[in-house]
Amino acid sequence: MIPDLGKYAVWVLAAYGVSLTLLVGLVALSLQQARRTLAELRRMEESRPPQRRRGPETLPREQAPVGAEERANG
Amino acid sequence: MSLWEYANPKRFMALSGAVLPWASALAALCLVTGLIWGFFFTPDDFRQGSTVKIIYLHVPSALMAINVWLMMLVTSLIWIVRRHHVSALAAKAAAPIGATFTVIALVTGALWGQPMWGSWWEWDPRLTSFLVLFLFYLGYMALWAAIDNPDTAADLTSVLCLVGSVFAILSRYALVFWNQGLHQGASLSLDKEENVADVFWYPLLVCIAGFVLLFVALVFLRTRTEIRARRIKALTARERMAG
Numbered sequence: 001m002i003p004d005l006g007k008y009a010v011w012v013l014a015a016y017g018v019s020l021t022l023l024v025g026l027v028a029l030s031l032q033q034a035r036r037t038l039a040e041l042r043r044m045e046e047s048r049p050p051q052r053r054r055g056p057e058t059l060p061r062e063q064a065p066v067g068a069e070e071r072a073n074g
Numbered sequence: 075m076s077l078w079e080y081a082n083p084k085r086f087m088a089l090s091g092a093v094l095p096w097a098s099a100l101a102a103l104c105l106v107t108g109l110i111w112g113f114f115f116t117p118d119d120f121r122q123g124s125t126v127k128i129i130y131l132h133v134p135s136a137l138m139a140i141n142v143w144l145m146m147l148v149t150s151l152i153w154i155v156r157r158h159h160v161s162a163l164a165a166k167a168a169a170p171i172g173a174t175f176t177v178i179a180l181v182t183g184a185l186w187g188q189p190m191w192g193s194w195w196e197w198d199p200r201l202t203s204f205l206v207l208f209l210f211y212l213g214y215m216a217l218w219a220a221i222d223n224p225d226t227a228a229d230l231t232s233v234l235c236l237v238g239s240v241f242a243i244l245s246r247y248a249l250v251f252w253n254q255g256l257h258q259g260a261s262l263s264l265d266k267e268e269n270v271a272d273v274f275w276y277p278l279l280v281c282i283a284g285f286v287l288l289f290v291a292l293v294f295l296r297t298r299t300e301i302r303a304r305r306i307k308a309l310t311a312r313e314r315m316a317g
Binding site for chain 1: 109113114118123124125127128131132135170171174177178181182185186188189288292295296298299302303305306309310313
């Protein structure tokens with residue numbers, strides 16, 4: 001399966017191993033931060049007093065609660 | 075419709091939300107195709123042997139390490155001139171991606187240099203300017219983390235980005251400026267005589283496309299996270315004032 005890398009196999013495999021580990025780690029970390037932040041924002045918006053939780057379509061934009069526009073847009 | 079409308083967080087979230095799945099899927103497709111093509115289906119070079127396969131990681135990551143900083147320079151200038159928060163947050167979001175690309179370029183370069191040059195590291199103009207660029211990435215991220223006020227942090231990091239741009243440009247043109255050192259010339263050129271052979275060139279292009287798309291996907295994802303984190307801060311401050 002792996003091509004014959006000859007006497008340089010260690011260097012080539014190490015380069016691929018380190019690079020792919022760093023790339024996968026960066027993607028995983030970014031996804032984890034994104035999920036955690038979205039969950040935190042949703043939790044905060046849901047815990048806000050009900051009189052302030054009206055959708056942006058019922059309020060002028062400048063009066064809409066922070067985060068409501070984003071929630072409306074998914 | 076003006077480009078500046080995307081400085082509005084709502085519009086940016088809508089655009090990035092639509093682009094993100096496509097950019098992610100295309101990035102994965104290009105990276106998997108390019109790396110499998112390059113690793114399994116290209117021959118060894120007559121001088122470099124199988125170490126030529128490192129080119130599919132080293133060249134795209136080095137290219138992106140410089141271009142990510144230049145993207146940060148543009149967004150930092152937009153922040154300084156027009157005070158659009160999304161642009162400052164995009165620069166902040168891009169820094170860890172650029173730093174990772176720089177580490178990959180440095181590590182793969184060292185792993186190629188040891189068998190080819192007989193040395194892990196040389197104080198060659200291009201290598202040295204790349205190392206300094208990496209230190210600038212670290213300093214940039216540290217500065218964002220060290221300052222509580224987001225506007226002050228954006229101001230100071232933008233100035234740091236302007237200074238660091240000198241090294242980003244030096245990294246690209248070090249060979250032209252000094253005309254010395256071990257590092258060879260550009261692997262990619264519009265001049266067919268200077269370019270790498272077609273058998274290496276096509277999978278390399280696919281890998282470069284993969285790295286560019288990966289950057290687009292990650293910078294959108296991370297900027298969306300930064301915008302949401304900013305909203306969380308605003309809500310927390312509002313609740314504190316109300317309570």
